[in-house]
Amino acid sequence: MSAGDSAAVSAVEGKLAEVSTNSDLKSLPKRGKAASGRTLNTAQIQLVARHPEVYEPCDDSFALVDALLSDKAQLLALQPSLCLEVGCGSGYVVTSLAIMLRQLGSGTHYLATDINQHAVETTQATLEAHGIHADVIATDIVSGLEKRLAGMVDVVVVNPPYVPTPEEEIGIKGIASSWAGGLNGRQVIDRILPAVRELLSERGCMYMIALEDNDPLGICHLMNEKGYASRVLLKRCTEEESLYVLKFWQDPTAGSSASPSAKSPGSESSWISQLPFRSFWQKNNSSS
Amino acid sequence: MRLLTHNFLASNMKGVSTGYPLGLEVVKSTIKEVELNADFLRGILPKLDWRALAAATSAAGYPDLLPAEQPSEAEFFAEGAAEFEDSPIRRLHRALLEIHIDEGTLVCPESGRTFPIQKGVPNMILHEDEVRA
Numbered sequence: 459m460s461a462g463d464s465a466a467v468s469a470v471e472g473k474l475a476e477v478s479t480n481s482d483l484k485s486l487p488k489r490g491k492a493a494s495g496r497t498l499n500t501a502q503i504q505l506v507a508r509h510p511e512v513y514e515p516c517d518d519s520f521a522l523v524d525a526l527l528s529d530k531a532q533l534l535a536l537q538p539s540l541c542l543e544v545g546c547g548s549g550y551v552v553t554s555l556a557i558m559l560r561q562l563g564s565g566t567h568y569l570a571t572d573i574n575q576h577a578v579e580t581t582q583a584t585l586e587a588h589g590i591h592a593d594v595i596a597t598d599i600v601s602g603l604e605k606r607l608a609g610m611v612d613v614v615v616v617n618p619p620y621v622p623t624p625e626e627e628i629g630i631k632g633i634a635s636s637w638a639g640g641l642n643g644r645q646v647i648d649r650i651l652p653a654v655r656e657l658l659s660e661r662g663c664m665y666m667i668a669l670e671d672n673d674p675l676g677i678c679h680l681m682n683e684k685g686y687a688s689r690v691l692l693k694r695c696t697e698e699e700s701l702y703v704l705k706f707w708q709d710p711t712a713g714s715s716a717s718p719s720a721k722s723p724g725s726e727s728s729w730i731s732q733l734p735f736r737s738f739w740q741k742n743n744s745s746s
Numbered sequence: 747m748r749l750l751t752h753n754f755l756a757s758n759m760k761g762v763s764t765g766y767p768l769g770l771e772v773v774k775s776t777i778k779e780v781e782l783n784a785d786f787l788r789g790i791l792p793k794l795d796w797r798a799l800a801a802a803t804s805a806a807g808y809p810d811l812l813p814a815e816q817p818s819e820a821e822f823f824a825e826g827a828a829e830f831e832d833s834p835i836r837r838l839h840r841a842l843l844e845i846h847i848d849e850g851t852l853v854c855p856e857s858g859r860t861f862p863i864q865k866g867v868p869n870m871i872l873h874e875d876e877v878r879a
């Protein structure tokens with residue numbers, strides 16, 4: 459992956475340019491074409507298991523994996539002991555993560571959860587097809603792990619059900635639970651965030667997909683109040699949606715101890731303006 | 747599911763206070779060898795519940811693999827220990843990361859509620875009336 463790790467804005471704009479020439483239908487062949495640099499680093503789409511009731515890898519899944527790839531150097535430097543995917547679906551993302559970090563060998567272990575029984579089986583099949591092991595658990599978010607795994611997970615990845623839907627659609631079994639996000643698409647996300655914060659280790663980080671409709675800036679503010687810094691790793695516009703990949707990590711200067719204006723110099727000072735985030739945000743917000 | 751995961755799973759039902767450790771009944775288990783990584787084991791060791799691991803190892807069909815009492819750090823990480831088939835660290839590695847539970851049942855120690863393990867996947871999903879408010 460050539461995208462610079464710190465130059466988030468240009469990396470993201472590079473992505474935007476790349477994607478705008480590319481309709482979603484073309485994204486499959488495109489991945490094939492990009493295979494030279496990519497299949498070595500991600501799950502192979504032909505080996506991803508399928509089931510009619512399970513979310514197939516889609517633009518959002520690819521965006522998340524591309525963002526992880528763009529952050530690969532940091533991930534490797536972190537040398538995570540435990541990585542977790544919440545809502546693993548087909549298993550494409552957790553398998554890709556394990557492949558891109560394979561040089562860490564048996565120093566890194568993977569867990570994956572999904573509330574859909576077919577999804578956990580599909581994930582198992584995808585992992586096996588790639589010769590990767592992760593412990594897969596059928597559960598609601600991380601229920602059952604919250605006590606003993608608190609503070610132990612170094613990397614969490616989430617492509618949550620984020621589509622705004624009527625509240626009743628949440629909790630419906632099967633495929634609907636892959637996208638149904640309730641009011642503003644936030645209902646499941648807002649349960650995932652505190653649960654994941656409990657599990658993250660001090661040096662841990664979380665990568666999450668969010669849609670424009672989910673108010674990603676609001677999510678970042680909320681996480682900031684809880685002591686997490688954030689960054690937009692990637693923004694991608696498809697015909698249907700604007701996707702963001704957000705990264706969160708614990709930051710002692712974030713949260714209530716530091717008022718937004720206390721830190722950086724200049725009038726534009728806020729926790730967010732230190733990151734390439736704000737200007738980027740405003741620029742892109744107006745276009746959609 | 748490996749015993750690593752068993753060691754970190756608890757019952758999360760309404761009305762249950764610790765729900766740990768989960769009882770383990772094994773119908774089928776397999777061994778898949780992986781490379782031993784001493785750093786990983788060193789990091790995870792202080793977080794492990796030894797008794798739960800020893801009990802689960804027995805339940806999986808390996809009653810003699812782990813001692814009832816946890817060996818000391820020095821015993822685990824003695825120079826060259828990883829080379830010896832029978833060393834404490836090799837045994838820990840096998841128990842934690844190489845035994846896979848394919849079919850079986852987890853049992854909540856307080857309520858007796860069972861959680862099936864099928865095709866290697868434990869199902870911890872609760873019914874609506876079992877979920878905490």
Ligand SMILES: C[S@@+](CC[C@H](N)C(=O)[O-])C[C@H]1O[C@@H](n2cnc3c(N)ncnc32)[C@H](O)[C@@H]1O
Pocket residue numbers: 513514515516518519522544545546547548549550551571572573574577597598599600617618619620635636637646
């Ligand atoms: C948008 S799909 C993402 C699937 C896969 N990670 C990917 O990126 O292709 C969201 C997944 O979250 C799962 N999910 C929805 N609600 C959940 C919950 N409460 N706990 C765990 N998983 C959930 C769905 O079953 C679905 O597989």
